[in-house]
Amino acid sequence: MKKLVAVLLAGVLALGAFAGCGGEKSSVESIKKSGKLVMTTNAAFPPFEYVSDGDKVVGVDADIAQAIADELGVELQIDNVTFDGALTAISTGKADIAAAGITVTEERKQNMDFSDTYATSVQYVITKKGVTVNNIEDLKGKKMGVQMGTTGDLILTDEINGYQDDDGNNVEGVLQGSGAEVIQYKSALEAALDMNNGNLDAVVIDKLPAENIVAVNDNMTCTELVYADGSSTQEEYAIAVQKGNQELLDVINDVLKKLDEEGKIDEFILEHTGAAKVQ
Ligand code: ARG
Numbered sequence: 001m002k003k004l005v006a007v008l009l010a011g012v013l014a015l016g017a018f019a020g021c022g023g024e025k026s027s028v029e030s031i032k033k034s035g036k037l038v039m040t041t042n043a044a045f046p047p048f049e050y051v052s053d054g055d056k057v058v059g060v061d062a063d064i065a066q067a068i069a070d071e072l073g074v075e076l077q078i079d080n081v082t083f084d085g086a087l088t089a090i091s092t093g094k095a096d097i098a099a100a101g102i103t104v105t106e107e108r109k110q111n112m113d114f115s116d117t118y119a120t121s122v123q124y125v126i127t128k129k130g131v132t133v134n135n136i137e138d139l140k141g142k143k144m145g146v147q148m149g150t151t152g153d154l155i156l157t158d159e160i161n162g163y164q165d166d167d168g169n170n171v172e173g174v175l176q177g178s179g180a181e182v183i184q185y186k187s188a189l190e191a192a193l194d195m196n197n198g199n200l201d202a203v204v205i206d207k208l209p210a211e212n213i214v215a216v217n218d219n220m221t222c223t224e225l226v227y228a229d230g231s232s233t234q235e236e237y238a239i240a241v242q243k244g245n246q247e248l249l250d251v252i253n254d255v256l257k258k259l260d261e262e263g264k265i266d267e268f269i270l271e272h273t274g275a276a277k278v279q
Pocket of ligand 1: 041048083
């Protein structure tokens with residue numbers, strides 16, 4: 001009996017090791033073998049990803065991912081999850097690539113590898129018309145909605161709670177002690193609609209998705225979120241892959257370079273900025 005238990009246990013352990021203990025390994029080989037490239041995203045971020053025709057995920061990132069799938073000679077499968085979920089799907093190997101207007105940050109680099117960058121953005125503040133936000137100091141004491149886990153969420157939370165700079169020194173946030181509050185939503189649009197309900201003063205999200213929300217909500221306006229000294233929240237988007245998947249990154253970077261040289265990425269942005277407004 002003891003022996004049987006030992007054998008079973010050894011089997012379970014071997015299986016665990018094989019599966020990488022809760023994580024699968026994505027590689028160019030595994031993608032080609034399965035015949036599909038799995039992209040994870042959160043399709044509530046137009047023009048980069050949004051839902052069209054009821055359930056089809058389209059957008060700049062889907063177009064880029066399609067070009068990567070074509071290069072690999074496989075089908076593209078798109079999994080639409082929460083933004084947080086998309087980031088996690090990469091570290092656990094549930095998806096091969098995350099293409100979701102993801103900003104490259106030092107913290108995220110601990111859990112995933114990034115391709116070359118393909119777009120830049122800044123954070124925007126959406127308010128009801130008639131409210132002016134000149135810079136971040138005007139958000140003191142305000143109730144702000146964000147999409148959970150996004151850079152807008154991280155920036156505001158740091159400014160409310162204080163944070164550590166690169167040298168490990170404690171820095172006081174500009175919104176600290178002001179009564180400002182961050183509320184996390186599943187999407188920026190959901191937050192904006194809750195602002196309409198009177199539950200928020202402002203919503204912070206990346207520039208193009210902010211402009212999209214304002215384009216379809218007559219009573220709203222948006223402006224760039226800058227610091228008191230006028231400095232910006234400049235960020236850069238890249239595609240994320242599982243840590244160490246250099247072979248796939250090389251393919252992605254080649255495709256991005258080609259698309260960029262052909263002016264395709266600008267074309268995708270223009271096309272989807274228009275199309276997303278009439279969704
Ligand atoms: N650029 C921001 C970030 O990386 C927001 C991305 C949100 N993307 C999305 N598909 N919902 O945090």
